[in-house]
Amino acid sequence: MASCLKNDLSCMVCSKLYRNPQLLPCGHSFCRCCLDNLCTANSTYVCSVCHWSTRQKPVANLVLRNACESYLREKEKENNEEVRCSQHGEKMNFFCKTDEKVICTECKTYSHSSHRVQPLAQAVQQHKRQVKAALRPAEKALECLCHGTTGHAKINRFIQYQAKQTERMIRKDFEKLYQFLREEEEYRIAALREEEERKTENMEVRVEQQILSLSDRVRYVEDKLEDDDVTFLQNFNPILQRAQCTVPDPELDSGTLIDVAKHLGNLKYRVWEKMKDVCSHYPVVLDPNTAPADLSISDDLRCVGKSISNRPSPIPHHRNRIVLGSEGYNGGFHCWDVEVGDSKHWTIGVCEDTAARRPVESLTPRNGFWGLSCDGYTCKVLGTTNTWHWWNKIPRTVRVKLGHHLIWRTVSFFDASDGSMIAGSIKVPSVKLFPFLIPGDHPSVLRIQQDHVTVTVQEKFSFLGRSIDADVRTMPLYIYVFVTVAFFIILLFFNSITNSYKY
Template sequence: MALEDELSCPVCTELFSDPVLLSCGHSFCRQCINDHWTSSKSRNCPVCRQVSPQEPVSNLTLRNTCETYLKEKNKKKEKDGEHECPLHGEKIKLFCQTDEQTICTMCWEYEHRWHKTQPLEQAVRQRKGKLKTAIRPAENMLMSLRNGAAQDAKISKYNQSQAQRTEKRIREEFNKLQQFLKKEEESRITALNEEEKEKRGKMKRKIRSLSDRLREVEERMKDDDVTFLQNYDSIVNRAKKTLPDSELSPDALIDVQKHLGNLKYQVWEKMKDICPYYPVILNQNAAPPDVSMSNDLTSVTSCIHRQNEHNPLPLHSNHLVLGSVGYSSGVQTWDIEVGNSHQWSLGVCLGSEERSVVQMLNPANGFWGIRRDGDVYRFLNITAAFKLKTNPQVVRVKLEDCYDKKGGCWRNVSFSDATCNSPFAYFHLPAGMELFPFVIPEKRSGPLRIVPAKVTVTIEHVGEERSLPERHRDSPKVQWNVLFLALFFLLVVVCVFVMYHLIY
């Protein structure tokens, strides 16, 4: 215990924790000396009372000594207690392979004599060898990661590049929004200033007109007596016209309501023109390297030159580009502008976890769609071709749930000309599958672009007061009740009429 006393803090009497050395040469726990100085409001040493003007420095030698002492103390505890048999108090020297536990010689003699056993050192050596073999792949992977040769390292590098490009695009998009808001702010302030200028101009013209009339009356008052009296009535009438209005019109003030009323909503409505909503966003991580994708992830074009940094993940061999969101139920519609391109494919497919990168594009492998090849069109599952009278420039894809009278359910994906909403192809699919949109831009073809959807805003007037007859007239329940009563009354009349003729 003498050594432990030497390695104990004089303040807390515990083993030093993060020891620091004062200028006087005494050492304390860092927290202990800070607490002592805070309570005493002076920087004196708790042992010798000497003031320490400098900040205490870490006592690395003492800290290392304390850590070594703790390790040795813990080892001694393990050697003295944990390696002894809890039943017989003897040192554990054997390992029972049958029961997978360490035992002493007394345990072997009484309970494990017929079990398969081996010396403790041999069991440890064998299992350490197996453990090293098991972790060797992880060590090789770690070495590859550090050297930048593993697939994960390539993905990490690609992620850094992606993050930089995405951050740049985010800043560009917000700059556009900020420029729009700045321009809109300046436009509205200009309109306010112009109205104020117009009101000020009207006031100046009114003052100028009033001043001219007063000057005219004053000049007429300087006429000779005869002329003045002869023209007195006209001068009086002229003077009355110079009197200002007793009440100012509200039109003379700034129309604040026009400038501030629903200001944010009006700006938001104008922002819809520069903030389109796309029903489908393409998945850039599923795009092949020889496909160029727009910054807003809504348009793809086949390009000749491969991108400098291509996606390290395995991609489908047919160069399809997936939508970022799958649909498992409900009705979804999206339009794809194909323009005058003569080579393209589009449709829906199963999720990526259910697809192979080398599968053929057909329903058996989870692909449903159509392909244009020149002037003919083909389904992905058959080679037979068909033609259309008018080649659509915008193809509408509609995915919806369908039901029959017997309660059966399936999904239907249809393709139509969005210009006239004329369908020309469809598939029946099993229900319950998550389906992703996909497009395939062929070489020497134009871009395939997702068309933005029309966004409408409905304003609901809350708390609108209506009369009781109006509320009853608009209530579906009341309408059905009235119809039922009318039919019942008609049935009673018919019954009475029939009974009357039967009796008489």
């Protein structure tokens, strides 16, 4: 009887007792986990018994779930009744709190007489209450997750906010490009129309001049035809010459027609070359996800400053008040300019990513920070006690150079206005380092200066029978090689002449 009941309460997929049974519209029930495996990619449930497919979500089979729970309770009760002491063969009715084990009456009387013992049912109730109390926080957390009142929901809302703001900026930047292309298109079409009108007008002037000339000839000949016979014959040859004038062909040259090459030649390239004035490039792009809520980041991600009001941010930030660059550097040479303006309180430099994301007591090389800090009219390198004053002037733009000096990797700071060094050859480790900025009080703002963008065309030339693509800046090297080879050839030539004179 018990085995038949167990078969009725078992899932037809996993052959185990139902766990959170779910009912399909066809009337068959399955475990929740088994039903998830039956779900196809397009959210269609296929019954493994009758093969009925439906997109309707299953519902919890409460009756079947209660039956399974009742069966488990009865089974547990039977097991408790059947479990007997292995030493005395008696029913286990007590629980020893000292040894934390179930015992029988004989065990309580003899081996556990001095221990703290309580009835089995009482111990079960106490332990169940303890488990339920431990489960209560998980239940509350589950309820919050289901109702969307946890921090995850706040982060999801912020992600949606970020997506909308980013989409707005993308559309704004593309609108600038569209506007530039529309204006450039109108300008070039207007230039084409202007040339068309000018050259059409020139042709009309030529035609009018020819009309006037031919009209005079025709009128002259017609007048001579009215002369008397003697006069007409005496003047026949000049009249015939004037009458034999033909319409000259239009003079065609490159200046007569539309200069198509001027309007279409490398059109896309010339427009793209001109676009560099509206397409700015910044060597460092700030990461707004690393900025505290009281710092404001510009839409183009190149300016940072203290904000009057906190911006929305679900991520807690520590008290370092640091904004990182979005890209780190493992090696190579990198340079960027930071405009500090009139601000007299700022800190700039490079740091390790893990160092910037954890709270530290001080910004020192030991904690993963290498940089320059300005406080009023004094300045110092991070991690040192030596300070100096700005005697001549406070730099308005600081140039940061990250590269190699001899065998070490270093970071240096310069005044971008005159190239004078502020602090140089600060040794840094050979790990990925991120630029960082710390602005001063409101309204001071730190700005990443844009790079000067140039467009160059690669030159091609042949050297020693091979076609070589090279930048113009590499040409002196090949010239040097050519001159060196020519010098040795001339030297060998004179050497052979000298040897021939000797003999």
